[in-house]
Amino acid sequence: MNDLLRKLRPERLRELVLLLLILVVLIFFSTVIEYYLNARLFNRVSTSVAIMGVLAIGQTLVILTRNIDLSVGSMVGFTAYFVGQHLSQNNEITPLVAIFMAIGIGALMGSFNGFLVAFCRIPAIIVTLGTMALYRTLLVEYSDAQTVLTVNLPKWLLDLPRVNVLSYERLNLRLMVAGMFVVVILFQLILRNTSFGRKLYAVGSNPEAAKNSGFPNQKIIFTAFVLCGALAGLTGFMFLARFGNITVVAGSGLELKSVAAAVVGGVNIFGGSGSIFGAVLGAVMIDLLENSLIRWLQISEFWRDAMLGMLILTSVATDSVIMKHFRNYRLKKTSHTNS
Amino acid sequence: MTLKTSNQPVLEVLNTSKRFDMTQALEDVSLKMYPGEIHALVGENGAGKSTLIKILTGLQQADQGELRLSGTPVKISNSQEAQAYGIAAIYQEPLLFPDLDVAENIFISHRDQGFFVRWDKMYKEAENILNDLGVRIDVQNSASGLTLAAQQAVEIAKAISLDVRVLIMDEPTASLSDHEVKQLFRTAKQLKQEKNVALLFISHRLEEVFEIADRITVLRDGKHISTRPISTVTKESLVREMVGREVNQFYATRKTREDGKRICSVKNLSKVSTFSNISFELHEGEILGFAGLVGSRRTDVGMAMFGINPADSGSIELEDKIVKINSPQTAKKLGIAYMTEDRHQLGLAMPMSVTSNITLPSLSRYLSRFGLIKREKEKKTANEFKNRLQIKTPSLEQEVGKLSGGNQQKVMFSKWLNTQPKIIILDEPTRGIDVGAKAEVHSMIQELAENGLSIICISSDLPEVLAMSDRILIMREGRQMGILASREATQESVMSLAMGQKMGLS
Amino acid sequence: MSIVLNKLKSWEGFLSLILISVILVNSLNSESFLSIDNQVNLFELSIEKIIVALIMVFIILNAEIDLSVASMMGLSACTLGLLVESGIPMIPALGLCLVIGAMGGAFNGYWITVFKLPSLVVTLAMLIGFRGLARVLVEDRSIRVFPSWFESLGQQPILGPIPLSIIIFLGLLILALIILQFTGFGRYVYIIGINQNVALYSGINVSRVKLILFTASGFISALAGILFAARLGAVRGDMGLSFELDIITMVLLGGVSIFGGSGSIYGVILSILIVLYLRNGMSLSNITGHVQTGVIGVLLILSVLIPNLKKMIQDFWNQRLK
């Protein structure tokens, strides 16, 4: 038992707690909404989490290094628009090329952020507040305020949101969701088991110590931003596939949502701790709340946001209270075995 | 001890100077380090020791001077390069990654770690290294909750686990107690003999210097004064060279005095999984020492009495009234002051001025009716303390972070004395303070006690506790092992209690 | 301290330089720029933001953030509209709105100090929450019920060409300056921003300071919301939507460190002037929409980049020389 407790690291613990809270939310809503727990709920939430989740992962990478990227929404919008534009002009572009185009553009924008933050030593919040506006301006200028129309997009792209990898009765695992899982597992492995991943944590945990230990802080932070940009690019591609019509406001608001997902998922906003699983669970939590509130007939359109705010707050607070007790308990148990 | 000084120094510092805007920290200093030798570096606070080390590891750049590694000139511009040359250092202030676990902290800067992290191997090796050092810390716990001593231990483990040619230790023992110091020295000697490492060792505890060093270099005011083999140095001559004058660095023996009025009585103070059943009385003008090994939870008792992490059960009586202390504000109002051992993280606001730091806890006394700060009054107080404690600073507006460690300690002292407390809890009060200043601090503590202040003095420096205290409370793993009056307390009796022989309350 | 002051001086000197060039370009570009009308207008158009920016300086100096200010503005304005509509006299309604603002701020502060949740999370949630409440109150309506004296208070000048809101702003500005520079409370704000633990271990009631700040932030936001309602004469659920980013931008551009503990009101005054003049200048030259935000974004980056440039070049050469 104690050994188990000892193995249960705080971040694992937090993921469990979050999972528990998600379960509570599910149970609550299934009692107040008719036909709530069905395949459709899963399909819906999983597909929209696929988009938010990938973005939240990128955001997490940056937050871990004690930075923040507020430009992700604009990056998503820009890539979605840019790739959409090219695909509508040239329907021959293959899926793989389109995806790499999206990732590449995202990475490019991310590297601009990263360069300014890491090498020019400008606080991330300032840089990304700036580029949030800048990238959106670029989008408007580039697009000349026109809309990407679904009509002009190639068929494979429009069909993409409907493609299933696995199907069980009416439960579908969509390709996009599977894609997200791949990204999640990849980055979880990188963060937990590679020395680059650990250094990402180290830099965020104590930048001064990292410098004294001779880590290339600047390169690590730069890489985090580039990866975040690349993931935002991927998100942009998924966004394009899902929504088809891309206007100049595409993706705005995603920056705060991705930060919220990461933070609800237990990623410390001051860097150094948190996990990819956590961030994705955070995205699930927020999305589930939103989706459920939309469906709750008793809640009028106008009450929804007010409820959402309160629910996010209480879930984070519950999480932090439970975590505190758990942590103390663990400390007590494990320290007894020690002495 | 044989001196096997090979003729080729592994690391040489030549004619190095460094100036900070107002202070000449180093002036034309040269130093040679030989493999298989422990070289001690001593000097007063602010003599430039830490600065020299930072230059060796590339954390700071010298204004002029040269570094030679095995005879060839090198330029070290960051610590990664220093590591590549086989130079590792433990800095005066431990700098860990609070979110990573202990084992990772030890191994993360290893260059040979490879691309993938092997967790099991890492945990096992970390445990071994810490065991060798005689420290018991759970290597899978995060480093965030560690006391300063534990942090220091982790830093040491980190440095010795690296494969190095030159190992520099800036006051590694400052917050360690005898037991751990012995282990550390054993390890250091091993490194010297088996791996032929050159060690540079800084300490203000001269006994230690004599115990371990082969050669000794004295710095004063940034200048090189002397470098001699240890056999040609005596304690008196060393102190004279460091301070530039005669100092009586032997502890003024405590005058025995009749018990004053009882100020405070603590009964069965306990905190779950931290400490239990701590009971003692404190009298007016008394100095109560707290002794124990690292991690014996003395700090936790101090913090509980100051209301930072209040105890869950037991009582504290002040002047015969039971009080409930659940926040530092209450403690401060009741006349309790607590001077933390961790001045960097908890003690001082480093970017603020000396003055602002000194008046911080008592700022309400410097406010006019509309809450405006009376700057003149503030300055006057700061100046008084500067003179009384001889704080070495170019100006009272200087950022505290730019003072040397010892002077920072004095600022922290001033800050709490200025609250005019009835009881002051000193946690490692002389940590990082040089001999001269230490004598001053000791006589200051005595004087304060004479004037009726009750003092709890937590210290890992055993001779200090023995000499200063009227009575000594000894702790082990959160339990109170006994209280000894100064006449019955000896190095041996205190140590045996601290190591685990229980005795009846005296 | 003198070194800190010197640094600040040079930062502010730099901002002043930008400001002067903006003013020069503007006045060359458009003759109406310097007219008193335009000057008053350009302040009035952003008066709510710059009032809230003053309290945001305190919050950010304290190493916290309040993202819910704009939503609170909307909430207080909507509350006012609803109260007046339901027949409650103006003066008590105003009082009630301010109380609600303070309570909303204290609510934020409660979660931050008691549950120790990061303020970013709490106020992000309430950014959604307060806005949601505002929507609940007025739904899809636009309420237009204010007595004419209230509207003219918001729209007509009362002192020469200057309307009430600008006078309130100036009053608050002076108050903020004094509190931050000369009072014990101001010192606490800085110290907590530098290192909260040091403050705690010095027996300072850190929670109380934070609670006061967030309560004040709610209160000031509500006040700004009321002024907004008076200026526009009508309230809707979307009032002040996304103002928070503009407000934070102004504070950061003014040199206040997002990590707390450093920065000054003077810098923020300059940055407010820069942003307002720049926007106004662009509007007068018919540059609107995203280009305007884009330019402000670039300015934000440049303003921090340029002072860093020297060090960057040095670093670069050091790397090269090896």
Add this chain to the structure above:
Amino acid sequence: KKGLRADLVLMPKFLGILVFDQANEGAKEAHSEMKNPGKLLFLGPTPENSVAGQIEILTTATTQGQDGIMISNNAGDQIAPAAKKARAKGMTVVTWDSPIPSSDGEQLFIAQVDFNETGTVMADMALNIIGPSGGEFAVLSASPDASNQNAWNAAMKEALKAPKYSKIKLVDLVYGDDQSEKSYNQALALLDKHPNLKLIMAPTTVGIAAAAKAMQDEGLCDKVKVSGLGLPAEMVSYTMNGCAPEFALWSFVDLGYLSYYATYLLATNQIEGIVGETFKAGRMGYYTIEKDPTRDKGMRVLMGPFTVYNKGNVEASAK
């Protein structure tokens, strides 16, 4: 009379929406027809900053001494004080597409269609698509703050009271904030909330396209149809594959064109802007200023009519 000078500003709700660009095309056409030596500017705020931005642009235009402004109002009555100030400075203030609800500060509103008629048109399309057997439908609107949307929705609810609509039932009204992703999600949520839903009516070009895409992605086009106000270019594929069999719109080019004429004539004092006055708007012919029946106060010029698009005509119009 042509050739008189008037500096005019055309202000959309915000930039980046196709229909407003079309309106700008129309206004430019009229501008060159009138040989106006003054400037015609197309200035708008960003979507995030629409309300404050519109007020700011109006105020700046006043400062600049522009002669007239055409506003597609997104700020409700909140723009009224600024509009009144502009009027006091002698500027012509005309609204188009979306009026100032109280009409304070506005001289004239160029109504694309009769707002009450919009309600009837939407109700008719709903009846058409759902069929005589009846069923449930829901409205996906833009934002709760858009006054034209609110007026249309209210008008439709009023129209639905007529006996011939008794079988079709409006079960929900939600907002997608004129954002594709939000509208998309709202459309999906409507399906979950109302399992028997037959139709989503979206009186917004962004909303209708997003809803159609959502139904197509879910493979539900047979079950749930989409209708409302949409752009042929954006909707053509959905109309052809049956997701959105029928929708309506008016010409935004014409709306811009007409707005320009009215504003230019007012600004150059060629018309006074009183009820009953008639003027000629270039190629579009004659129009009369009338009291706006859909508001308490205010005057309007009614453009009309609706074009209803279906399989028959949508491809031609999409070009």
